[in-house]
Amino acid sequence: KFDVNLGMKGDQIGLGEERALLELYRKATPEAAQKVYYCLEAHIEHYVPAYKMTMRYMTERFYQVGRTSTRVKKKNPASGLDRAFKFIPRQLLLAGREIRQKGLFGADYVAVLFNIALEVGRISELFSHGWGAVLSPHLQLRYNQFKRLAKKWKGGYRLMRWIERALGVK
Numbered sequence: 001k002f003d004v005n006l007g008m009k010g011d012q013i014g015l016g017e018e019r020a021l022l023e024l025y026r027k028a029t030p031e032a033a034q035k036v037y038y039c040l041e042a043h044i045e046h047y048v049p050a051y052k053m054t055m056r057y058m059t060e061r062f063y064q065v066g067r068t069s070t071r072v073k074k075k076n077p078a079s080g081l082d083r084a085f086k087f088i089p090r091q092l093l094l095a096g097r098e099i100r101q102k103g104l105f106g107a108d109y110v111a112v113l114f115n116i117a118l119e120v121g122r123i124s125e126l127f128s129h130g131w132g133a134v135l136s137p138h139l140q141l142r143y144n145q146f147k148r149l150a151k152k153w154k155g156g157y158r159l160m161r162w163i164e165r166a167l168g169v170k
Contacts, residue, residue: 003016003017003020003021006020006068006071006072013057013060013061013064014064014068015061015064015065015068016068016069016071016072019068019069019072020072022036023072023073055110055113058114059113059114059117060117062114062115062117062118062121063117063118063120063121063124064121065118065121066117066118066119066120066121066122066123066124066125067121067122067124067125067128068121068125069122070121070122070125070126071125075122075125075126076126077126077127079126080123080126080127083119083122083123083126084123084127087119087120087123090119091112091115091116091119094112094115095107095109095112098111098112
């Protein structure tokens with residue numbers, strides 16, 4: 001059954017309904033019993049309107065691919081913070097590699113742009129669950145580190161108990 005939250009809706013770009021269905025099939029069917037067929041010789045003519053060949057449309061499409069793939073794969077929202085911090089250095093590295101390999105005038109800047117749109121889509125989807133889902137595991141880790149430190153300090157245990165009661169933390 002197709003997920004109605006995925007896929008195209010009027011003029012709104014949507015993707016991933018086939019991928020989600022395939023992932024569901026893979027999870028529900030033992031690997032030895034899985035049967036997915038394709039034919040490399042198959043020829044399909046598919047009309048693509050001119051507006052879908054514009055940079056704006058393609059950039060939006062890559063952004064949506066990033067969001068949809070993250071949603072379909074059910075990525076942990078907490079990874080959004082880590083991914084966001086690595087975003088700029090990673091994109092600069094990829095752009096630098098492209099320029100080194102193909103030269104300043106031969107580099108495929110469109111591919112770099114599409115990759116940026118893809119990654120921004122992934123990060124956007126991870127953050128769409130709210131800051132709580134993103135920050136909670138990081139805050140829990142820091143809280144546990146603080147708790148261990150406070151236990152070593154005289155009076156730290158009482159301070160931690162007070163903080164836990166005040167914040168409703170267990």
